[in-house]
Amino acid sequence: MNKNDVRLVIFIFIMAISLILVTKIFDSNDPKTALIYYENELIKKIDLSIDKSNEYVIKGFNGDVIVKSKKNMIKVSDEISPLNICSKQGWISSSYEVIVCLPNKILIKIESNQNEFDAVVR
Amino acid sequence: MQRLKYLILFLFIIITCGCTNQIKVISKDYFYFDTYINIKIYSNNSKLVTEALDKTENIFKEYHQLTDRYNAYEGINNLYYINNELNIKEKIKIDKRLYQLLETMVDFYDDSQGLVNIAIGNVIDVWKDYKDNNKGVPTYIELKNSGSTNINKLILDKDYYLYKLDNISLDLGAIVKGYVVELIGNYYEEIGLNKYLINAGGNVKVGDHYGDNRYIIGIENPVDVSNIFEIVKGNNVSIVSSGSYERFFEYKGKKYHHIIDPYTLFPPDYMKSVSVIHRDSGYADLLSTMLFLIPVDEGINYVNHLEEVEAIWYGIDDQIFYSKGFSQYE
Amino acid sequence: MELRKTVRLSMLLALSIVLSLIESYIPIVGSIIPGVKLGLANAVIILVIYFYSFKDALFLSITRVLLLGIIRTGLFNIIFFFSLNGALFSIVTMYIAKRFTKLSIVGVSIIGSLSHSVGQIVIVIIFLNNLNIIFYLPYLLLFSIPTGIIVGLTAKEVLSLYQKLEIKSY
Structure with missing residues (x-):
């Protein structure tokens, strides 16, 4: 490694850390909804503000995708794909995080409800 | 290069500090x-x-x-006590907060021409019994004979004292929320x-x-x-x-x-x-x-x-x- | 001469595929952050860029992705393009870095590792039409530093051994 390499490493490091911090700022504590897409089409909305664990079965390209949710968090717990990347990813909880299941064409993202409802009267 | 490093560090500090004082x-x-x-x-x-x-x-x-109909708590004269333990014409002093709450509810009885009646507990109990035991639906006669629902039999006296003139049962239901x-x-x-x-x-x-x-x-x-x-x-x-x-x-x-x-x-x-x-x-x-x-x-x-x-x-x-x-x- | 080169490149291709396959069976690396790989196959690509030429490396890289597709993930699906784009991004930027900067082989390797992630993310953004995944990028950038260094150091060692080997066999 020469001097230029070290500079490169420092530069990437600072870039990455600053970007992470910037994204942290965008995260909010508002109630959240998980949106599940299949081939870019919204197929399910899950309210994550409920303090309860839930399990959902979503139809993916290769078969059933099992999604688990709990308060403000969601994950893929089981799916059929060669590398199982999205079930290995585990829980996501911030509005900038996404779970991408390429083989199953499933995308899960979290949206804070800020632009939707603050509350629902029953 | 050295200067650039400091510049980046400086920008970095500004970015991170500018955002700490936000509303949480x-x-x-x-x-x-x-x-x-x-x-x-x-x-x-x-x-x-x-x-x-x-x-x-x-x-x-x-x-x-204070408003629990089904449980007694030590040292508290709550709704359970008023409904189940309090004898007719016996005076007790109740918590100021419960007194004010009952007062509000009783006032609204007149405003609502008797539609919102907290003395309906006896009838509620019959309904609850039918519901909990899957007995279907009670008849009007049964409900009518379950006891008095006359709110005027509840007397809110001065100094947070209260007494009953009949065996009425109070139910605050969801309106207390x-x-x-x-x-x-x-x-x-x-x-x-x-x-x-x-x-x-x-x-x-x-x-x-x-x-x-x-x-x-x-x-x-x-x-x-x-x-x-x-x-x-x-x-x-x-x-x-x-x-x-x-x-x-x-x-x-x-x-x-x-x-x-x-x-x-x-x-x-x-x-x-x-x-x-x-x-x-x-x-x-x-x-x-x-x-x-x-x-x-x-x-x-x-x-x-x-x-x-x-x-x-x-x-x-x-x-x-x-x-x-x-x-x-x- | 030409035959020797073809044989050598074929062997390197086989090596890169084996390395990719072995790597996919090591669960530890991917479980820290999904999508993060050590990318040992990249050491082979770097070797080819340095010892042979950009053209050979490009050819080897594309063939590698094609063969891996046949063996493991399937051809012309999203994963295939995901890998292909990562590989192409990585090789082009590595060549540029080698040619136009003063970076050593380790630096070039870091660049390769980093642009591999960028290339993959670009494909995700295109296919899923979702920009959110970009927030994932800084983590991948961060991880490209250690993986790039490890791969780069490996490539450096292998390159010096390989050069001696080739000189000897003339």
């Missing part, structure tokens, strides 16, 4: 009055908010115990936490908005509870619904609601739900209960003659009715 939301869940209650307070004074949220727990707990939510909202405002949202299922009360906007509150569709049928926008306002609540039971295809008409002794069948918007959550709760007990057109007429009250009805045939000034919340 602190949220807490409670379970009282058979309801999940979620409260959010928006403030940058975390310490004050945490204290307020802890105190809220106490307020809920105290009112829950609105009252307590109002108290808690007022408490937050007193200590300077004006930006809050109290979500107690059928009762929502909001303070000032956390941004420079209005709170957006959905009203759940009583037929399809996963959807909302109307959106209300406002600040410093309470919204209370009666009707769509899950507390009903079904017998031979007919739904029986937990709100009982004190005249017919049966649940009314005028609408699927009604929601009232008003500054005071306690009043909105009482009013929504009353509106649930009268036909929609009478209710619209009634609300249109009140100031600063709006309401929305979900009719029996799924049509939606609005009070005159409802559009200000749209």
Whole structure:
């Protein structure tokens, strides 16, 4: 490694850390909804503000995708794909995080409800 | 290169420091009055908010115990005591808070021409028995013979003393929730936490908005509870619904609601739900209960003659009715 | 001469595929952050760029992705394009870095590792039409530093050994 390499490493490091911090700022504590897409089409909305664990079965390209949710968090717990990347990813909880299941064409993202409802009267 | 490094570090510090003083939301869940209650307070004074949220727990707990019909608590003359232990014409002193609550409820009895009656406990007990034991539906005679429902037999004396003239049984049902939510909202405002949202299922009360906007509150569709049928926008306002609540039971295809008409002794069948918007959550709760007990057109007429009250009805045939000034919340 | 080169490149291709396959069976690396790989196959690509030429490396890289597709993930599906784009991004930027900067082989390797992630993310954004995944990028950038260094150091060692070997066999 020469001097230029070290500079490169420092530069990437600072870039990455600053970007992470910037994204942290965008995260909010508002109630959240998980949106599940299949081939870019919204197929399910899950309210994550409920303090309860839930399990959902979503139809993916290769078969059933099992999604688990709990308060403000969601994950893929089981799916059929060669590398199982999205079930290995585990829980996501911030509005900038996404779970991408390429083989199953499933995308899960979290949206804070800020632009939707603050509350629902029953 | 050395300079560049410092420049990057400097920018980095600016970026991270500029954002620490933002408004934070602190949220807490409670379970009282058979309801999940979620409260959010928006403030940058975390310490004050945490204290307020802890105190809220106490307020809920105290009112829950005072108005509990089914359990006695040591050292508290609560509703259970008044209903079950208190002899006729025996005077007792009750907690000031319970006294004031009962006073409010009794006052509204006259305002609602007897529709909102807290002395209906004996009838409620019969319904509860039928519901819990799957016995179907009671007859009018059975309900009528269950005991007195005359609220005038409850005497609220001075110095927080109270006595009964007959074996009436008090039931505050869900209307106590609105009252307590109002108290808690007022408490937050007193200590300077004006930006809050109290979500107690059928009762929502909001303070000032956390941004420079209005709170957006959905009203759940009583037929399809996963959807909302109307959106209300406002600040410093309470919204209370009666009707769509899950507390009903079904017998031979007919739904029986937990709100009982004190005249017919049966649940009314005028609408699927009604929601009232008003500054005071306690009043909105009482009013929504009353509106649930009268036909929609009478209710619209009634609300249109009140100031600063709006309401929305979900009719029996799924049509939606609005009070005159409802559009200000749209 | 030409035959020797073809044989050598074929062997390197086989090596890169084996390395990729072995790597996919090591669960530890991917479980820290999904999508993060050590990318040992990249050491082979770097070797080819340095010892042979950009053209050979490009050819080897594309063939590698094609063969891996046949063996493991399937051809012309999203994963295939995901890998292909990562590989192409990585090789082009590595060549540029080698040619136009003063970076050593380790630096070039870091660039390769980093642009591999960028290339993959670009494909996700295109296919899923979702920009949110970009928030994932800083973590991948961060991880490209250690993986790039490890791969780069490996490539450096292998390159010096390989040069001796080739000189000897003339």
